[in-house]
Amino acid sequence: MFRIGSVEIAHPFTLAALSGHSDAPMRRLCRRHGAAYAVNEVVLDRCVTHEGAWQKRLLAVPADDHPIGGQLMGSDPADFGPAADRLVRLGYDVIDINFGCPVEKVLKRCRGGYLLGEPQTALAIVRAVLAAVGGRAPVTVKLRRGLDDSAESRRRFDRVLDGALEAGVAAVTLHARTVAQRYTGAADWRFLAEMRRRVGPRTLIGSGDLLTAEACLAMLRETGVDGVAIARGAIGNPWIFAACRALADGRPAPPPPSLAEQRAALAAQLAGLLELYRGRPPVRMLWRSGLSYSRWHPTPKKVRAAIVAVRSPFEFERMLDEWYGPAHTGEARADAADGDKPKVNVRSPNIRPGASFSVG
Ligand SMILES: Cc1cc2nc3c(=O)[nH]c(=O)nc-3n(C[C@H](O)[C@H](O)[C@H](O)COP(=O)(O)O)c2cc1C
Numbered sequence: 001m002f003r004i005g006s007v008e009i010a011h012p013f014t015l016a017a018l019s020g021h022s023d024a025p026m027r028r029l030c031r032r033h034g035a036a037y038a039v040n041e042v043v044l045d046r047c048v049t050h051e052g053a054w055q056k057r058l059l060a061v062p063a064d065d066h067p068i069g070g071q072l073m074g075s076d077p078a079d080f081g082p083a084a085d086r087l088v089r090l091g092y093d094v095i096d097i098n099f100g101c102p103v104e105k106v107l108k109r110c111r112g113g114y115l116l117g118e119p120q121t122a123l124a125i126v127r128a129v130l131a132a133v134g135g136r137a138p139v140t141v142k143l144r145r146g147l148d149d150s151a152e153s154r155r156r157f158d159r160v161l162d163g164a165l166e167a168g169v170a171a172v173t174l175h176a177r178t179v180a181q182r183y184t185g186a187a188d189w190r191f192l193a194e195m196r197r198r199v200g201p202r203t204l205i206g207s208g209d210l211l212t213a214e215a216c217l218a219m220l221r222e223t224g225v226d227g228v229a230i231a232r233g234a235i236g237n238p239w240i241f242a243a244c245r246a247l248a249d250g251r252p253a254p255p256p257p258s259l260a261e262q263r264a265a266l267a268a269q270l271a272g273l274l275e276l277y278r279g280r281p282p283v284r285m286l287w288r289s290g291l292s293y294s295r296w297h298p299t300p301k302k303v304r305a306a307i308v309a310v311r312s313p314f315e316f317e318r319m320l321d322e323w324y325g326p327a328h329t330g331e332a333r334a335d336a337a338d339g340d341k342p343k344v345n346v347r348s349p350n351i352r353p354g355a356s357f358s359v360g
Helices: 024-032 046-050 053-059 077-089 106-107 112-117 120-133 152-165 189-199 212-224 239-248 259-276 282-298 300-308 315-322
Strands: 001-003 006-009 014-015 070-072 094-099 141-146 171-175 202-208 225-232
Touching: 001 202, 001 282, 006 212, 006 259, 014 202, 014 212, 014 239, 024 070, 024 259, 046 053, 046 077, 046 141, 053 077, 070 077, 077 094, 077 120, 077 282, 094 112, 094 120, 112 141, 112 152, 120 141, 141 152, 141 259, 152 189, 171 189, 189 202, 202 212, 212 225, 212 239, 259 315, 282 315, 300 315
Parallel strands: 014 225, 070 094, 094 141, 141 171, 171 202, 202 225
Antiparallel strands: 001 006
16 A cells, blocks of 8 residues: 555556546556556646536546546646646546656647756646645656756756655656657666655655566566556556556466457447447547557457457447457457467557657
């Protein structure tokens, strides 16, 4: 167990904020498989205060989706207070501020990772959020380890980190890559260990290169972080949480998901998308869900072709019946004739970094 301020998190294995992925359907699925905490995908401060019905639905927190963090991104401290207040009123348990996003169009608008180079503005944002939340929920920050590897970047990172801790943030989630690295190169876990000592009694959640359950356990062991934020490792792989918990308890990791388990996860994603989008999920969301699980299928290439041919929820269900078997049977087309080897290793998911990082 660890804490983010007043919020208790049952164990260290949490779902990271993932733009285009960590929506209510994915969060609930990951929780069902053992995630202790989840962060909604990043949202722009101005979108949160816009009262449209659509925003309301995307930001709504289902009753079985706690504890949950709501993550804000923007550039003007004045916009953050009202947005943070709204997230608290919507039922978010933790308010997180994004100072890490490396996407070009986000940086150009002086948001996300850009603010690691602007400590004064970043800290004004932190203070604005803390003042608006007024102790109703813990406030946290998501950082990268700097803009780049220069000494100046490190000085600015230190000012942001120390200033945020001094102002009163309850926890820091640290992605141990620089903004310049985006998603390439290794995350620097030694930096996480160093920051663990710096953050003192406050909570530190580690992020970076957590693609397998073994990696999650190794990060906890090697760096001393309180929790891990599983990101790419959880896309199309809610089972990673059960594997983490098994390894942490000294049990062997469960076997790779059977076809029936894959079907159940995909059906749950579909049901979640139907609920979220009132029966009309965008086709690209169906494709994204389907494709993210396809690596587990015995004939991944063929199933991918079937997924991108889908045009409606009805066709998605038909695809499930054909390729994953009717509900509860797990019998399906599994002729390995397309030359694809079944991918049965929970340890090496093959997700293209940042492939759908579309916010901002
Ligand atoms: C598709 C994608 C979307 C992401 N969206 C967010 C986001 O909305 N907010 C955030 O703080 N980080 C976001 N991240 C960063 C992750 O939370 C995480 O810090 C990063 O992927 C490093 O972890 P990993 O190497 O284990 O994937 C995103 C990463 C990916 C790949």
